[in-house]
Amino acid sequence: MTQPHAPTCLPPGHVCTVCGRRYKHRDSLVAHEKVHAGVTTCHVCGAVASNVQNLRQHLETVHRMSRDHVRQITRLPGTPRVRASLDPALRGRV
Numbered sequence: 001m002t003q004p005h006a007p008t009c010l011p012p013g014h015v016c017t018v019c020g021r022r023y024k025h026r027d028s029l030v031a032h033e034k035v036h037a038g039v040t041t042c043h044v045c046g047a048v049a050s051n052v053q054n055l056r057q058h059l060e061t062v063h064r065m066s067r068d069h070v071r072q073i074t075r076l077p078g079t080p081r082v083r084a085s086l087d088p089a090l091r092g093r094v
Ligand SMILES: [Zn+2]
Pocket: 016, 017, 018, 019, 020, 021, 032, 033, 036
């Protein structure tokens, strides 16, 4: 019972249903799927980042945008506003 690499029937990762890319971590796949949603596309130069974090970096470094501005324009559609629901004081703000 000393098998460091226990054989498993599970697929060795998470596969993107759109392009078939494989990711070790589910988070990576979730981040990658944003690419297909078009939310990682730079609206300035049309470059496609591999994830939203990279797009933010791209906008900040390449287009010299402020972090606040970048966050505003890269807000993900459909992302639940967790913080807003945690803090009632923030409710009512759009
Ligand atoms: Zn994909």
